[in-house]
Amino acid sequence: MPVAKGSTIDPERTRATILEAATPVLYERGLDGIGVAELCARIGVSKETLYRHFGTKDALVEAVLEVRSDRVVSWLASAVAAAGEEPADQLGAVFDVLQKWYDEPVFRGCAMLNAAAQHHVEAVRAITARHLGRYLELLTGIASRAGAADPHVLGRQLLMLVEGATVVAAHQDAVGAGEHARRAALTLLSAVRTSLEA
Amino acid sequence: MPVAKGSTIDPERTRATILEAATPVLYERGLDGIGVAELCARIGVSKETLYRHFGTKDALVEAVLEVRSDRVVSWLASAVAAAGEEPADQLGAVFDVLQKWYDEPVFRGCAMLNAAAQHHVEAVRAITARHLGRYLELLTGIASRAGAADPHVLGRQLLMLVEGATVVAAHQDAVGAGEHARRAALTLLSAVRTSLEA
DNA sequence: CAAAGATCGAACCGATCGGTACGATCTCAG
DNA sequence: CTGAGATCGTACCGATCGGTTCGATCTTTG
Known part of the structure; x- marks a missing residue:
């Protein structure tokens, strides 16, 4: 719904609606690939109104990215939480979620990385870095629970597989990308365990 | 040298000079982050002249990306070739080269991925896909020589580590990224061998 | 009903963009 | 020496950009 005509009913609701509607459009077209005029038309x-709520296109972009980062991370975190206690299962759940994402017709790679590549603005880079940091935290947790000697390093290697799989799926071939990355990740995980048991 | 004033001495030389000078500028500033006017000023x-040689900014961009892809791939291929016969050594050489790249002050991530994220043009996406394909070929070759049961899958997993390491180095922390990716890659390589020997 | 304020649509602004045109200058081939 | 053509610097073009302003319309508050 294109936002009620005049309304004090919710100063906050309009902002949320704009954020929600702008997210997919900016993702598909690119941050600089669509002008404010067309963006507003698409949003309705x-x-x-847009400028009263966000002041600047950059501010809108940053808000969109923040929301998206929060959503993606919590989505993954809940998938991990629902996968039970076994670290291997938790890790598998991550790549299952990723493969589902890769298979979506609108999939165009990691929105944060795309944004950082497109918009040479410090704030955007900061959001991207924070996003990767949260990702790393999640994976380091799994590595830690798996009994890794150096969970920080393993977490980082897992992050590389996650981001690498996303890159490959976006730019080369999405078929099986999540599955192949999952197998590699599980190999790394079990290698750690093997060396511990030895 | 900013190209001789008037000269028929080499219609081809000017084009090469433009390509050479434009490459780092477009990489640092982003494809759309610099206008043709400023780009020409920087190039000298x-x-x-630029438009007679390339006709379009997009055409210049594509030419720059093609050259860069060729150069990167051949650089890596020669590093692999110089690393001896052992697949593990060849793989290690790849990540050593990558770490050197990550440590350069101008490092801003994979130019091909950045370009594909920035410029929503089919031709650019095609160049990026081809670039990843060449990369995959190189790594699949190593996987094959290592005796992998399915060298195509292992090559893909290695490609994910390569691209993932580049992403992490660019957006999170470059320190040790190549080293950590190398250890993960060698683990995957030896896991294949272990399962073969079993 | 009246005032406050959120929204719309459209006009408008200055800046920048990719690309073109032009006259002048220089180099080389004949 | 002369003409072809590569280059320069600058001015110019239409389009688009991010952002502002304004009058009209609607909803809520009091």
Whole structure:
């Protein structure tokens, strides 16, 4: 719904609607690939409204990225939490979620990395870095519970597989990318365990 | 040298000079982060000259990316060739080269991926895909010589580590990224061998 | 009903963009 | 020496950009 005509009913609701509608459009078209005018038309909101809520296109972009980062991370975290106690199962759940994402028709790679590559603005780079940091935290936790000698290093290697799989799926071939990355990740995980048991 | 004033001495030389000078500028500033006017000023060439040689900014960009892809791949291939016969050594050489790249002050991630994220043009995406394909070929070759049961899958997993390491180095922390990726890659390689010997 | 304020649509602004045109200058081939 | 053509610097073009402003419309508050 294109936001009620005039309404004090919720100063906050309009902002949320804009954020929600702008997210997929900016992802598909690219941050600089669509102008504010066309963006507003797609969202169904006037430029004045958008600018009163966000002040700047950059500010809107940053807000969109923040929300997206939060959502992605919590989505993955809940998938991990639902996978039981076994670290291997938790790790598998991560790549299952990723493969589902790769198979979506609108999949165009990691929104954070795309944004950082597109918009040479410090704030955007900071959001991307923070996003990767959260990702790393999640994976380091799994590595730690798996009994890795150096969970930070293993977590980082797992992060590389996650981001690498996303890159390969986006730019080369999505078929089996999540599955192949999952097998590699499990190999790394079990290698750690093997060396511990030895 | 900013190209001789008037000269028929080499219609081809000017083109090469432009390509060479434009490459780092477009990488640092982003494909759309610099206008043709400023780009020409940096290169030391007039707009008319640039447009006679390339016709379009997009065409220049594509030419730059092609050259860069060729150079990167051949650079890696020669590093592999110089690393001897052992697949493990060849793989290690790849990540050593990558770490050197990550440590360069101008490092800003994979130019091909950045370009594909920035410029929503089919031709650029095609160049990026081809670039990843060449990369995959190189790594699949190593996987094959290592006796992998399915060298195509292992090569893909190695490609994920390569691209993932580049992403992590660019957006999170370059320190040790190549080293950590190398250890993960060698683990995958030896896991294949172990399962073969079993 | 009246005032406050959120929204719309459209006009408008200055800046920048990719690309073109032009006259002048220089180099080389004949 | 002369003409072809590569280059320069600059001015110029239409389009688009991010952002502002304004009058009209609607909803809520009091």
